[in-house]
Ligand SMILES: Nc1ncnc2c1ncn2[C@@H]1O[C@H](COP(=O)(O)OP(=O)(O)OP(=O)(O)O)[C@@H](O)[C@H]1O
């Protein structure tokens with residue numbers, strides 16, 4: 001089991017009663033699983049992914065990544081687990097503006113503890129990933145010079161640099177055209193075939209064409225789905 005989410009809820013104060021952004025969600029991902037979650041805006045998708053990545057703490061329930069319960073880890077241990085074992089592609093902009101595209105993709109390597117940074121920076125792997133997302137020609141550009149979809153594709157390459165066991169992606173194709181969406185989803189399928197687990201959120205229905213399991217999230221409640229609702 002790579003990721004295990006058990007009876008997870010997240011409430012925020014809103015008016016008199018607590019507001020459930022995520023309500024009693026359980027979900028498990030094994031190696032090779034490519035799980036897609038769709039749902040309307042505000043249904044709790046980013047909240048669920050943030051909790052799965054250990055960035056948001058749940059109100060109730062438990063998340064374990066590779067057998068390690070987030071609730072039992074110190075902040076430092078949780079950060080190390082996230083940086084070394086997971087690739088997280090967030091919904092909003094996430095590239096560092098003063099770094100080039102290539103330097104941004106290499107970031108996960110530079111934040112590794114010194115003992116794990118053996119040899120030279122993995123420029124060849126970063127370049128290969130940039131090529132796979134169609135961004136190698138712009139490797140020396142800065143984020144301000146890129147379009148929204150180009151920024152997204154660089155963020156995807158960066159999340160894959162250290163070949164993480166779990167990739168969590170929040171609307172990774174939201175600003176991509178159909179051709180680039182296909183390319184990214186094929187890349188994700190290949191990564192799942194190699195044994196990683198993928199948890200991918202979208203608010204459009206297209207990723208139901210991809211992955212081996214699909215779910216629908218509405219008002220924080222997760223239901224299994226074999227086709228777009
Ligand atoms: N920090 C917060 N404090 C209070 N309410 C929040 C907070 N974060 C999210 N919410 C609320 O929780 C609900 C779910 O938000 P979330 O961002 O998870 O939705 P989403 O499904 O990702 O939406 P979108 O498709 O627009 O990205 C929303 O109603 C939002 O207003």
Ligand SMILES: [Mg+2]
Pocket residue numbers: 045046047091170
């Ligand atoms: Mg969201």
